[in-house]
Amino acid sequence: MTQTTSRVLEPSDLNAALAVLDREPVTNAFVTSRxxxxxxxxxxxxxxxxGWYEDGMLTSLCYAGANLVPICAGPRAVRAFADRARRAGRRCSSIVGPADATSRLWRLLEPSWGPAREVRRRQPLMVTDRMSDRVAPDPHVRRVRKDEMDAIMPACVAMFTEEVGISPLAGDGGLLYQARVAELVGTGRSFARFDAxxxxxxxxxxxxxxxxxCQIQGVWVAPEYRGRGLAAPGMAAVLRYALTDIAPVASLYVNDFNTAARRTYHRVGFEEAGAFMSVLF
Incomplete structure (x- = not known):
């Protein structure tokens, strides 16, 4: 092993990779869970x-799948990952991760991968390990049942399209996205409030x-119900499920320009603990 090098990790590297991911368990929750x-x-x-190695030790990672995600990556690791990404060509639909590393990675890749469809340079990472006493959980928010896929799927598509700017049904007709929604429903990690x-x-x-x-995502209120005070109690209900049934810490990240959502999350008990960045193609 040279003093510094990068390579594609193999199944035998699992324990070393998990040790890197475990250094920042909240920030790395998405990749760690996979x-x-x-x-x-x-x-x-x-x-x-x-993987990026220094003195024979694995110190940084980069997940290269549907998303390109730098993990615990300093400047030298980011440069190595950018070189590898350029050689491979763009296969991902986004680059997302901690703002500093993602910003460096994008600066190196933009000349060959740009322009991006959208760059969201600062998305506050918000974290909590306790319920707030300021907002009571909505008792009508519950786990989505497997027989309610026909009801939850349109809401998921609407949220994704509104948030990302393109429909998740494009390309393969939504087969992968529907499978992901079904997975979350099947594992009891999809929550909703339904009307009559x-x-x-x-x-x-x-x-x-x-x-x-754990990481909360896909927060959405139907347009005709916005402004009725459903978001904060709904989030409080999901947070209660998260902290009671899933993990001792819950997180999410939000666009910095979405002031209404950030206020809601603060009310529920989340505090800013860093920032992510997303580059969308």
């Missing part, structure tokens, strides 16, 4: 895991979960 389930086999993981007609008025998911941290 690795804990799938290991490092690219077919099961849905992409390669790149069975339509979703509020929903959110716990998209990533480890024994140390």
């Amino acid at each position: 690795v804990q389930v799938a290991g490092l086999d690219p077919w099961r993981l849905g992409g390669e895991m790149w 007609d069975g339509r979703v008025v509020f929903k959110a998911e716990i998209g990533a979960a480890t024994d140390r941290a």
